[in-house]
Amino acid sequence: MKSYYADLHIHIGRTATGKPVKITGSKNLTFTNIIHHAKNQKGLDIIGIIDCHSPEVITEIEALLQEGELQEHEDGGLLFDDMMIILGSELEIYDQYCHGPIHVLSFFPTLSHMKDFSNWLSVLMKNIQLSSQRVYIEGRMLQQKVKELEGLFIPAHVFTPFKSLYGKGVKHSLKEVFDPHSIDAIELGLSANTEMADRIAELHDYPFITNSDAHSLAKIAREYQKISLQELSFKELTMALQQMDGRAVEANYGLDPLLGKYHETVCVQCGVAQPQGTVLCSNCASKKIIKGVxxxxxxxxxxxxxxxxxxxxxxIHQIPLEFIPGIGVKTLEKLLLHYGTEMAIIHDVPLASLQQVIPEQAALLIEQARSGSLQFDVGGGGRYGRIRID
Structure with missing residues (x-):
C-alpha cells in the first residue's frame, strides 16, 4: 500500500471561456488551473473537483483528454501525470422531507458517467451550468440515480448551520431524508472533528472525510486526508471508504474546530458568543443568532x-499556512521556492531548515501547529477563529 494526500471538495469558479460556475468562486478557479495548482503547489495526490456536471466544464475536460494532458484510468478516475482527479458534483436538495436545504456530493468513475448524470440533471434544475443548484427531486431518488451510475454519494459539510444535513436539513436523523445504505461517507466540515461527530450514533456506520470546500486556489487543501491505496483509481478510493483489503483513510487533517467560522453560537449583530438555547442575545437583545456547530x-x-x-x-488538527501570522504571499513564495509544495512544508521540513528561510517566529508557529500546541480565539457567526500569539 502507498499513502496519498487527498482533497475531495474543490469548486470551479469559471469555465475556460470565463463563464461563471460557482458564483462565489474565484475567477481563476478553472478546471485547468485547479489541476496544475493542486499538483505543483499544494502537493496533493488526489483531488475531487466539484461542478463537473456543468456542460462547459465537460467540454474542457474532453479537450484535455484529446490533447493527452489527461488519461482515464481503466478502473475510473482521470490521471494528470501522477495525480488523480475524481469528477464530482455538489447539489442542493430541499424536498418535502427536508426542514432546510441540504448540500450533497456525488462522484463518478468516468467522464461518460458524469455526462449521463449531467443530462439527467438538466431537466431537474433551473441552470445546469452553475454549481450547488437546487435539484427538484427527493433525496432518496437522487441517491438511487447516483448508484445506478456507479457513483459515490456523500452529504457535504454536515454540521454547517446553513445548507447542510444536520444544520437545518433534518431534525434528528439522516433517515428522515436519505437511505442510510446509500451513503458512502460523511464530510465533517470546518467546524467539527471526529470526536465531535462520533457523539451521534448513526454516524458510526460511515467513514469521515475532511475536505477544503475551496472557493479559491489558496483554500485548496486547508483540510484533506491521507489515504492508503494500492494505486490511484476510483475503484481503489471506493475500497478505501469501505475499508476493504487494507485500503483505508489513514488520517484526517483538518482545522481545529475552534478555528471554524461556525463553531461557537454567536450573535451576528454584536459578535458576542451565546450559551446553548439562546433566542435573544444576552448582550444586545438581537434575534440574529447563528447556532454554532x-x-x-x-x-x-x-x-x-x-x-x-x-x-x-x-x-490531526492542521493549520493551513495562510492562517499562520507572518506567512504572507511573499513568505509563502519563498518557502515554495525552497521546498516545492505546501504538503512538504507542513509535514516534512525540519524546524532548523525553516528558520534559515523565514523569520524565526513564523517558523516556530509552523512547528507549534504540527505539535498542536497553538492557542486560539474561537470562531463563530461566520468569522474564522484566529491563532493567539502571546
Missing amino acids: KNRIQELANVTSMAQGRKRPPY
Whole structure:
C-alpha cells in the first residue's frame, strides 16, 4: 500500500471561456488551473473537483483528454501525470422531507458517467451550468440515480448551520431524508472533528472525510486526508471508504474546530458568543443568532464514545499556512521556492531548515501547529477563529 494526500471538495469558479460556475468562486478557479495548482503547489495526490456536471466544464475536460494532458484510468478516475482527479458534483436538495436545504456530493468513475448524470440533471434544475443548484427531486431518488451510475454519494459539510444535513436539513436523523445504505461517507466540515461527530450514533456506520470546500486556489487543501491505496483509481478510493483489503483513510487533517467560522453560537449583530438555547442575545437583545456547530452537536448527541466496530483514523488538527501570522504571499513564495509544495512544508521540513528561510517566529508557529500546541480565539457567526500569539 502507498499513502496519498487527498482533497475531495474543490469548486470551479469559471469555465475556460470565463463563464461563471460557482458564483462565489474565484475567477481563476478553472478546471485547468485547479489541476496544475493542486499538483505543483499544494502537493496533493488526489483531488475531487466539484461542478463537473456543468456542460462547459465537460467540454474542457474532453479537450484535455484529446490533447493527452489527461488519461482515464481503466478502473475510473482521470490521471494528470501522477495525480488523480475524481469528477464530482455538489447539489442542493430541499424536498418535502427536508426542514432546510441540504448540500450533497456525488462522484463518478468516468467522464461518460458524469455526462449521463449531467443530462439527467438538466431537466431537474433551473441552470445546469452553475454549481450547488437546487435539484427538484427527493433525496432518496437522487441517491438511487447516483448508484445506478456507479457513483459515490456523500452529504457535504454536515454540521454547517446553513445548507447542510444536520444544520437545518433534518431534525434528528439522516433517515428522515436519505437511505442510510446509500451513503458512502460523511464530510465533517470546518467546524467539527471526529470526536465531535462520533457523539451521534448513526454516524458510526460511515467513514469521515475532511475536505477544503475551496472557493479559491489558496483554500485548496486547508483540510484533506491521507489515504492508503494500492494505486490511484476510483475503484481503489471506493475500497478505501469501505475499508476493504487494507485500503483505508489513514488520517484526517483538518482545522481545529475552534478555528471554524461556525463553531461557537454567536450573535451576528454584536459578535458576542451565546450559551446553548439562546433566542435573544444576552448582550444586545438581537434575534440574529447563528447556532454554532458545537451546540448543534450537543442537541443531537446520543452517545459518549467513539464508533464501535469501526477503527477511526487519527484526526490531526492542521493549520493551513495562510492562517499562520507572518506567512504572507511573499513568505509563502519563498518557502515554495525552497521546498516545492505546501504538503512538504507542513509535514516534512525540519524546524532548523525553516528558520534559515523565514523569520524565526513564523517558523516556530509552523512547528507549534504540527505539535498542536497553538492557542486560539474561537470562531463563530461566520468569522474564522484566529491563532493567539502571546
